[in-house]
Amino acid sequence: MTTIPSPAAGTDERLARAALTRAVEPGDEHAGRWLRRYGAAGFLDRLLRPGEHRAEHRAQHRGAHRGEQPDGGPGGAPGDPLFPGTGARRVDGWRRRAATAEPARDLDTVHGLGGRFLVPGDTEWPRQLDDLADARPLGLWVRGPADLRTWALRSVALVGARACTPYGAHTAADLATGLARKGWVVVSGAAYGIDGAAHRGALAAGGATAAVLACGIDTPYPRGHDRLIRRVADQGLVIGELPPDSHPTPSRFILRNRVIAALTRGTVVVEAQHRSGSLVTARAAARLGRHVMGVPGPVTSALSAGVHELLRGDAVLVTDADEIVELVGDMGQLAPARRGPVLPRDLLAPALAHVLEAVPARGPTPTTVIADRAGTTPDDTLVKLYELHSLGFVERHGEGWRLTNTATEASNARRGGA
Amino acid sequence: MTTIPSPAAGTDERLARAALTRAVEPGDEHAGRWLRRYGAAGFLDRLLRPGEHRAEHRAQHRGAHRGEQPDGGPGGAPGDPLFPGTGARRVDGWRRRAATAEPARDLDTVHGLGGRFLVPGDTEWPRQLDDLADARPLGLWVRGPADLRTWALRSVALVGARACTPYGAHTAADLATGLARKGWVVVSGAAYGIDGAAHRGALAAGGATAAVLACGIDTPYPRGHDRLIRRVADQGLVIGELPPDSHPTPSRFILRNRVIAALTRGTVVVEAQHRSGSLVTARAAARLGRHVMGVPGPVTSALSAGVHELLRGDAVLVTDADEIVELVGDMGQLAPARRGPVLPRDLLAPALAHVLEAVPARGPTPTTVIADRAGTTPDDTLVKLYELHSLGFVERHGEGWRLTNTATEASNARRGGA
Numbered sequence: 001m002t003t004i005p006s007p008a009a010g011t012d013e014r015l016a017r018a019a020l021t022r023a024v025e026p027g028d029e030h031a032g033r034w035l036r037r038y039g040a041a042g043f044l045d046r047l048l049r050p051g052e053h054r055a056e057h058r059a060q061h062r063g064a065h066r067g068e069q070p071d072g073g074p075g076g077a078p079g080d081p082l083f084p085g086t087g088a089r090r091v092d093g094w095r096r097r098a099a100t101a102e103p104a105r106d107l108d109t110v111h112g113l114g115g116r117f118l119v120p121g122d123t124e125w126p127r128q129l130d131d132l133a134d135a136r137p138l139g140l141w142v143r144g145p146a147d148l149r150t151w152a153l154r155s156v157a158l159v160g161a162r163a164c165t166p167y168g169a170h171t172a173a174d175l176a177t178g179l180a181r182k183g184w185v186v187v188s189g190a191a192y193g194i195d196g197a198a199h200r201g202a203l204a205a206g207g208a209t210a211a212v213l214a215c216g217i218d219t220p221y222p223r224g225h226d227r228l229i230r231r232v233a234d235q236g237l238v239i240g241e242l243p244p245d246s247h248p249t250p251s252r253f254i255l256r257n258r259v260i261a262a263l264t265r266g267t268v269v270v271e272a273q274h275r276s277g278s279l280v281t282a283r284a285a286a287r288l289g290r291h292v293m294g295v296p297g298p299v300t301s302a303l304s305a306g307v308h309e310l311l312r313g314d315a316v317l318v319t320d321a322d323e324i325v326e327l328v329g330d331m332g333q334l335a336p337a338r339r340g341p342v343l344p345r346d347l348l349a350p351a352l353a354h355v356l357e358a359v360p361a362r363g364p365t366p367t368t369v370i371a372d373r374a375g376t377t378p379d380d381t382l383v384k385l386y387e388l389h390s391l392g393f394v395e396r397h398g399e400g401w402r403l404t405n406t407a408t409e410a411s412n413a414r415r416g417g418a
Numbered sequence: 419m420t421t422i423p424s425p426a427a428g429t430d431e432r433l434a435r436a437a438l439t440r441a442v443e444p445g446d447e448h449a450g451r452w453l454r455r456y457g458a459a460g461f462l463d464r465l466l467r468p469g470e471h472r473a474e475h476r477a478q479h480r481g482a483h484r485g486e487q488p489d490g491g492p493g494g495a496p497g498d499p500l501f502p503g504t505g506a507r508r509v510d511g512w513r514r515r516a517a518t519a520e521p522a523r524d525l526d527t528v529h530g531l532g533g534r535f536l537v538p539g540d541t542e543w544p545r546q547l548d549d550l551a552d553a554r555p556l557g558l559w560v561r562g563p564a565d566l567r568t569w570a571l572r573s574v575a576l577v578g579a580r581a582c583t584p585y586g587a588h589t590a591a592d593l594a595t596g597l598a599r600k601g602w603v604v605v606s607g608a609a610y611g612i613d614g615a616a617h618r619g620a621l622a623a624g625g626a627t628a629a630v631l632a633c634g635i636d637t638p639y640p641r642g643h644d645r646l647i648r649r650v651a652d653q654g655l656v657i658g659e660l661p662p663d664s665h666p667t668p669s670r671f672i673l674r675n676r677v678i679a680a681l682t683r684g685t686v687v688v689e690a691q692h693r694s695g696s697l698v699t700a701r702a703a704a705r706l707g708r709h710v711m712g713v714p715g716p717v718t719s720a721l722s723a724g725v726h727e728l729l730r731g732d733a734v735l736v737t738d739a740d741e742i743v744e745l746v747g748d749m750g751q752l753a754p755a756r757r758g759p760v761l762p763r764d765l766l767a768p769a770l771a772h773v774l775e776a777v778p779a780r781g782p783t784p785t786t787v788i789a790d791r792a793g794t795t796p797d798d799t800l801v802k803l804y805e806l807h808s809l810g811f812v813e814r815h816g817e818g819w820r821l822t823n824t825a826t827e828a829s830n831a832r833r834g835g836a
Contacts, residue, residue, distance in 0.1 A: 167718070171716075171717060171718070295717055296714030296722075296729070296735070297714065298589075299714065299737035300585070300589070308714060308735055311714070311735045312734065312735050312736075316730065317726055318730075319726050323730070
């Protein structure tokens with residue numbers, strides 16, 4: 001007899017995943033394996049009530065493994081029969097942190113900030129994260145008005161050194177502006193240096209940007225980017241694997257990078273020294289089959305040495321946003337063809353359909369004009385326009401937006417038929 | 419009956435090739451084809467005495483081609499039976515210039531400068547030029563004490579923009595110094611900017627450098643590099659396809675680049691705008707199966723844009739001399755393995771053997787010390803040391819030279835056996 005909730009119970013699974021984000025460090029593939037085997041609630045229950053599960057385990061295996069499976073006793077001594085193959089110290093850590101998790105309170109905190117907790121299977125869950133296999137995030141804590149899944153379809157990571165040069169900062173901002181003007185979402189890590197310049201460049205162009213943090217989304221890091229991160233949360237997306245009030249650690253920074261790499265169509269490294277964390281993101285992107293790009297610099301600059309190292313491998317040298325889009329713009333399976341939408345217009349959520357109706361048939365029209373016509377805020381309109389862009393209904397043209405050809409034809413056909 | 423000299427007559431062939439360097443523009447593949455068919459003397463004679471050859475031609479083809487081959491008459495009218503398939507205007511040009519050629523005088527002029535005229539088959543002829551097929555130089559006018567063939571085996575081209583930036587000039591000089599320190603010969607085109615910086619960098623390191631000119635080797639261009647080119651001729655090699663007193667033209671610059679590309683193991687472009695002549699050299703190198711390398715720079719610099727274009731293709735990004743040597747140092751068929759000489763010591767020319775004897779068995783030794791021991795000048799010693807390096811007897815180590823392991827073993831074995 002067991003009291004653990006069935007994996008089919010959506011709310012319990014979500015709560016369990018929220019609890020696990022506190023118990024388990026990001027990217028822990030052991031945990032990912034047990035999660036796959038037991039489900040989130042089952043995994044969590046085995047952490048919280050080891051005695052009962054062990055008794056059940058013994059009853060099931062009586063005779064078959066007599067003497068083989070020593071009773072580890074409380075505290076996860078070696079050979080814990082519930083998690084064979086996973087070190088006792090790791091299991092101990094999970095148990096200790098799971099015992100203090102208060103997932104309902106964490107969810108309340110994040111909802112209070114206007115945020116949400118996404119888990120695999122949610123409509124907004126970005127499916128490309130599944131490429132991380134057992135290192136897939138347990139869930140994502142998210143703030144911001146945009147739809148993560150739709151945005152991620154048309155996103156590029158711009159990453160690089162914290163202590164960048166003026167050349168690097170200028171180039172990152174310039175590329176971000178260019179990408180935003182072409183309707184691409186700029187993803188970065190909100191750090192000082194290149195990351196900050198990338199977010200700012202996108203925002204300055206009235207574009208879309210998402211920050212993936214290595215800490216709780218209620219405790220932005222670095223503190224000096226408090227205001228920037230708030231702006232990103234207001235106009236774009238702030239994302240993290242860690243529950244509220246979590247602080248970054250060196251390993252969390254490193255593991256955060258795999259999420260940036262997996263979420264995006266490609267990663268561009270702007271400036272990086274040898275052995276820089278940005279190279280970790282680039283290597284993760286390469287392993288995941290994403291495009292890896294590098295922006296060259298003077299060979300006399302130590303801050304370009306890491307990028308040049310990448311470029312001497314398989315990374316592609318890029319010098320402007322056009323070259324980046326040329327590479328990542330071949331959307332393949334991930335997104336609708338650039339020629340037009342694949343989703344019937346009638347299936348759009350009402351708020352999206354409303355903004356789409358406000359885009360004039362002839363065009364390019366500035367975001368503010370569309371917002372006026374839709375009777376909503378420019379920020380909200382922009383978020384929706386990027387989603388419509390990812391879905392293939394609109395395209396960005398300079399500072400304005402216009403319907404794609406297919407969207408126009410579909411619209412005309414509908415009008416004709418009405 | 420014919421009076422043209424047999425192609426086996428070495429002196430006549432050499433004289434004819436010297437004359438043809440005045441009659442035919444560099445890289446003329448039509449001329450290359452006729453040269454292959456008739457030999458140099460035969461080709462020249464057909465230019466100088468068309469009437470006799472046409473009569474002979476008619477006699478041979480009487481009946482077979484009646485009416486098909488119109489008699490072009492003097493002046494190379496269309497359908498000249500001696501050069502079918504080659505335009506009349508081109509043949510006219512060859513004839514006009516061949517008529518005024520004075521090859522014996524040109525040879526005297528160049529000999530007077532201490533130079534020489536090399537033709538295919540000469541011991542000093544660099545065989546890798548054969549890769550140019552019908553665009554192979556008819557001959558090479560050469561000044562300088564080094565052996566071109568041996569030097570070319572271990573050479574790299576450093577080329578780039580005339581109007582380079584201080585960054586480009588600094589980098590070119592730095593790479594040249596590094597290559598020279600590793601015993602590589604730096605080949606360039608003696609132009610302002612990157613070319614000049616490359617030659618100077620090699621000279622400054624007491625290294626070897628060769629300049630390939632787009633004009634006569636007695637009429638250095640640009641005039642402002644008069645002194646530099648003289649230094650290169652004194653310590654290295656100055657090479658050209660054009661006879662004395664020839665001036666450069668835009669097409670001669672372009673065609674000169676194929677010689678730089680073919681002569682060397684690889685071409686490094688340091689700075690180049692879009693559509694720069696250096697990119698012609700790089701593309702020629704790629705076609706010839708040589709290594710193509712580029713030195714990146716800021717994406718904000720128009721002078722790096724051409725290099726970045728190359729690097730977005732198949733060219734390899736390099737940032738220092740080590741990376742260049744790593745690539746071109748895999749000598750393959752072209753040169754002895756780096757481990758030691760393939761030529762028996764006893765077959766060395768006496769002057770080379772003399773310098774080799776002066777290299778002490780132990781330790782890197784400066785060029786000047788070796789020169790003292792050999793009782794010759796440092797310039798002459800340096801030239802010989804680079805030749806010995808290409809042949810695998812010595813290697814450069816920082817500012818000094820030492821015997822390679824194999825050379826030492828061979829020497830010890832000989833001493834043991836004596």
